[in-house]
Amino acid sequence: MKRCISLTLAALPAFASSLGAEAIVDGSNYGDLFNPSGAAVTVVHPTAPEGSIAQLLLSGNGSGPLGLHWDAEATGGLKLATNLILDDEIVLASTGAQVRLSGSALEFNQVSTGVLSLLGTGVTMNWSATATFDKAGAVVALSPNSVYEISFNVVDGSGLLNSTLGITPSFGMQLLDGANNPVGSSTGGTLINVLGLDLLEVVGAPQGTGRATVRFRTGTTVGSGAAKVRFTGGAVLPLNLLGIGSNFATISNLMVEQIDPYTVWVEDNEIPESMQDPDADPDSDGKPNKQEYALSTDPNSGGHDDVDFATGDPDGSGPETSAFVMTLPVRSGAQFSNQGGDQIATQDGANYRVEGSFDLASWSLAVSEVTQDDAFVADLPALPVGWEYRSFRVPGQTPDSVRAFLRVKFD
Structure with missing residues (x-):
């Protein structure tokens, strides 16, 4: 069972929300993602020095906005030019990198003019290009402790992604937060080599197409502002392969x-x-998945404690005001509020309701959340990323009440 918040970056129909999903951006928001068709950022080579008969110029660069939603850079290439007359350069042949929009795709190209054999045999050029989605539109802000999945179609129309050609190609992608910090991937690292993914139907296959899928997991904090998706390609290209x-x-x-x-x-x-439904119980311990998820317990093994109880001093005024306290794991960032005496919160699909009683018959005590004392969590295990401990108490002091009960319910 998969439920997701969707950000669709393509000229696609509106994303149809599944149960529990909320669309951040759907296809209609970015219907112009790859427009206008023909927009390009191309390497611009330096001008041949005045008086040059046949000057071979290495490298070059180009950068700037690409359409409405991208920034692009292109570097590398070669140019053969003459400049015998002041400011009258004649280009005999050139080649260089380009990033271009087609209206339905983002293309990484090499653009050549003239007879390339004039540039000389055995000559190689370093080629690279970058496109970064970071322009206007609905702001794509990343959340902490979250997982993002990026998928896209890759087409290798010319076979240049085939490493057997000896051109050491690279093609990678990154997810950046609003402060340009790269987000770590589930496979390790931040710059993902697309060629290292399961793309055998693409690499080396004429007009081959494959779909790449990568997951990234944010940490406890993320830079604010619009996130970015960046693609970078590069290779060392001998002229005989152009x-x-x-x-x-x-x-x-x-x-x-x-x-x-x-x-x-x-x-x-x-x-x-077959056991992924929230109400399923894979380990047959009487606790459904939704409870195990809410409390970060092991759904594949019974015999574990869900919550911890203690008598502690939540207000720091001494043992005479010690109260009965329950500490439990909850999803990080849960905001509890009072409703009829109960403390309730919903976070990341987990619904919590903390209730209190003196007699197990009436669960109407005014439960309150307390500032966490180190003693309340001293012997508890460390929690995985995405959960945190929170503590709650019943009113009154334990000497005034023979018994006190706290419980947490899950809707």
Whole structure:
């Protein structure tokens, strides 16, 4: 079962929300993602020095906005030019990197003019290009302790992604937060080599197409502002390979989804697909998945404690005001509020209701959350990222009440 918040970056129909999903951005928000068709950022080579008969110029660069939603950079290439007359350069041949929009895709190309054999045999050029989604539109802000899945189609129209050609190609992608900090991937690292993914149907196959999928997990804090998705391609290209084609790679049908925390928890715990429903009980311990998820307990093994009880001093005024306190794990960031004496909160799909009683018959005590004392969590195990301990108390002092009870319910 997969529920997700969807950010769709493509000219696609509106994303149809599944149960528990909220669309941040759907296809209609970025219907112009790859427009206008023909917009490009191309390497600009330096001008040949005055008086040059046949000057071979290495490298070059170009950068700037690309359409409405991208910034692009292109570097590398070669140019052969003459400049015998003041400010009258004649280009005999040139080649260089380009990033271009086609209306439905993002293209990484090499652009050549003239007879390339004039540039000389055995000559190689360093080529690279970058495109970064970071322009106007609905702000794509990342949340802490969250998992994002980026998927897109890759087309290798000219076979230049085939490393057997000896051109050491690279093609990678990153997810950056609003402060330009790269987000770590589930496979390790932040810059993902697309060629290292399961793209055998793409690499080396004429007009081959494959879909790449990568997951990234944010930490406890993320830089504010619009997130960015960045693609970078590069290679060392001998001139004798330039005749293969002009297209290095094409990216289309780009989608970014925020995977809901329950789905991530199910996958991290390797719960069989038939037992992934929130009401299922894989370990037959009487605690459904929704309870195990809410309290960060092991859904594959019974015999664990859910909550911790103690008598402590929540207000720091001494043992005479010690109260009965319950400490439990909750999803990080949960905001509890009073409702009829109960403390309730909903966070990341987990619904909590903390109730108190003196007699187990009436659960109407005014429960309150207390500032956490070190004693309340001293012997508790460390929690995984995404959960934190919170403590609650019943009113009155324990000497005034023979018994006191606290419980947490899950809707």
